[in-house]
Amino acid sequence: MDQQNDGTTRRRLLQTGALGAGAAIASGALGTGSAAAAMTDGTNAAGSQSGQAASSTAGTASTAGRIDTDHPRFTLAVVPDTQYQYDEDRGDPAPLTASFEWLIQQRSAENIVFIAHLGDVVQNGLAMEFAQADPVFKILDRARFPYSVLAGNHDIDGSKDDTRGDSPYLHTFGPQRFRRMSTYGGSTPNGYNSYHVFRAAGQQWLLLAMDWRPSDASFAWARDVIAKHPKLPVILTIHELVNADHGNPVAYFSDHGNRVWEQLVNDNDQIFLTMNGHYWPPGRVTRKNAAGNDVHLHITNYQDRFYGGSGMVRLYHFDLARNTIDVETISPWIMDQDPAKRDELAEAEIELTDDTNRFSIPIDFAERFGKFAPVPVRPARPAKQLVIPGTAAYWRFDGPATDQVIDQSGKGNHLTRVQLAGDAPTASAEFHPEQPGHASWLFPGGKNPARGGYLRTADEAAINAMTFKSGYTIEAFVKLADDGQDHSWEGLLARLGTGRDAGKTGSDPDEPTVKLGFSGGLELQWAVYPFDKNDTFTNWGHEMVAGRWFHLAIVNDGRHSIVYVDSSELLRNPSTLSNGLATVGKPWLIGAGHYNNVVDQGFAGNIGEVRIVTRALKPSQFLNA
Incomplete structure (x- = not known):
């Protein structure tokens, strides 16, 4: 067999x-060490007491509960x-x-x-x-x-x-x-x-x-x-x-x-x-x-x-x-x-x-199990399959680290490389296992002084002026550098222009209108000035693990923003309504953030690809689905 x-x-x-x-394991699933806690009052099991003949209880269990053979957790007794x-x-x-x-x-x-x-x-x-x-x-x-x-x-x-x-x-x-x-x-x-x-x-x-x-x-x-x-x-x-x-x-x-x-x-x-x-x-x-x-x-x-x-x-x-x-x-x-x-x-x-x-x-x-049963690599998928209705920009880093990255959406929002001090980004054969493109760029960023390199859209790119009032989904495949250096508050994606530039006076008006980045504790942060608000709105994630690939997505349905990591919805998403993204028509940045329009460090790690869509997507529609 x-x-x-x-x-x-x-x-x-x-x-x-x-x-x-x-399917999920039954809602009453027990954690390790908790099996005994499930039955310590003598009321839940059908087990026999000392001296009771097996035949008197053998007929009490005639069927077995359903098991989930695809769930990653199972038990061998x-x-x-x-x-x-x-x-x-x-x-x-x-x-x-x-x-x-x-x-x-x-x-x-x-x-x-x-x-x-x-x-x-x-x-x-x-x-x-x-x-x-x-x-x-x-x-x-x-x-x-x-x-x-x-x-x-x-x-x-x-x-x-x-x-x-x-x-x-x-x-x-x-x-x-x-x-x-x-x-x-x-x-x-x-x-x-x-x-x-x-x-x-x-x-x-x-x-x-x-x-x-x-x-x-x-x-x-x-x-x-x-x-x-x-x-x-x-x-x-x-x-x-x-x-x-x-x-x-x-x-x-x-x-x-x-x-x-x-x-x-x-x-x-x-x-x-x-x-x-x-x-x-x-x-x-x-x-x-x-x-x-x-x-x-x-x-x-x-x-x-x-x-x-x-x-x-x-x-x-x-x-x-x-x-x-x-x-x-x-x-x-x-x-x-x-x-x-x-x-x-x-x-x-x-x-x-x-x-x-x-x-x-x-x-x-x-x-x-890799030597005798290697996990199959998911086949690469051409970019045209991922340009879905509403795609505003789609950048893949599966080619050489040249001075330009083509926008696969066909909207012309191409990226141009900007070099800071130190080494430039390089092409890498590494990629997230669910990533459509089988490559990435390694960004050797840092600060004090700002070093590495990043990419930006052209001054006339159409995406610069977009307000996304009908909603948006922003996705990226990322691996943070595990080099022991201080990369606190580094930016993965941002929009040039500050809250002050956009007429916003709440919070710190020198903050970017849009920034997706990571705190000193590697917490994911999505901080934006919505189109319809005078203050910043921030979604927080948990501490990410450096050196490990993950897929992230920010989804806004025109009312609320939700952050997902590997298709799992995170906790700290604001319940206050927010619509759209403020803009002053300036370029988007990939691989950097800024403060008061000054890039203070380059991103450190790998970026596989980034897609921006002008509507809210379900996890089943994400790039890693």
Whole structure:
């Protein structure tokens, strides 16, 4: 089952960090560390209490909530060794029952796409024990919730590898159980190893569920599965790989773990995350593979804790917009208990908040997956496709840094370069990933003295006199210089002429009639004298990150101005009405601002392109749409 990832969607998620891709996660979505807070009063979950038979609650969860497979945030739930809950006549299915029912109930809110069990389902590998576990896993079957199960050493004859032959484990968790799942991709001929492909964050992910002791043939099978899915990131689940010691959560390879690393992980760059149980306490370590990339190796197991681990679930919250995996560990079974009747030992097990069980992993997903699944570059788009009705000027910096930039709108508002002290702007191959033109100019601006260069329209350009009383949209692709120098109050775009020149006496009349720039704290500022007001109106943005591309837009509908960054509406937009832009018929400047008509510094950074339209556009009409 060779399924390919949706590169277009992933490009938008990874490179622009667009949180709006696809439908939003349910309004009650929980943040990291908040899962336990959702259910501490014992009233919201359907989990069982201690001693309650699984069969009495197994029918309460027959459907699963909707998930959003395109949203950049999703959750992978991991269930480690549950063996003490199925130990001949000494177990209790209630904790795992509660965990599964909670996962089903939270599936939509947490965008839980898959559940992975890490083996040692039962203690002694007995048919009677699997008969006890089977109806609990059927809760997931009825909910059509995809999951994987692998064999731990307590599930089978641990002295043999996966060529061991038949077993009660195989009767319960063999390929016949998983074939009904849409995620199931296949198993080894012996039935003990399987793989799943699930969709999340606009792409597909491959998860391997490997036996306690894979044979050489099974390792070859796993390598072949990866080779047949060459663009999919891979998560390896296996029962034994790394170990950790009490008091030192830095994990290390077991002897068998070294074999797994050498036969499967090291030379398969697609494997970026591994999870195993078997040992305790939990721990983690990061190792470089043969390609020089990080592999995150985690051990999670709670069987040594109160009530055999209390049905602990580890939640891996993937967030591709933030380039982070947030991890938390909770016990839905304990969360569901009446706090007034909760055991003293149980109180400490509701959620584990130490650094070993609640943490974040920074991962630049685009970079990490770039060698085997590079994010496709959006094709360049010719300028004529972007000259929409109402375009007053459209300047693209995708050619050599000459003395003139042509106005692509056809209105003749061409730009001419003006040189300050120091170096002149130069052509750059860098560009915003959603930018129509695949290039930019690098402006080496600065102040004290004013240096660099900027561009201006001609004295007779038609756009100089325009008042934009019907509204306007001004867009730009920008990357601020990350050079450590002081570029406070630099201008990206401005209009020559001051408030005083235009007959405006409010605020500081020596300020420009129009300026788009950045404060000393890199806050975006749109400050203008409207056509119909005697005072300045200012929209403020948040602090921008130097060295990173972004798209910005200022949209005025003839009444209000709204600032957008990467198509996200910002907060500090005035509610007071303002119409049009004051003008004294003087030129527009790109790459500079001014005070009292004196340019005091040049812009420092890259400018990709700038478009001005004489009406309010929707984000779906922006240049980055």
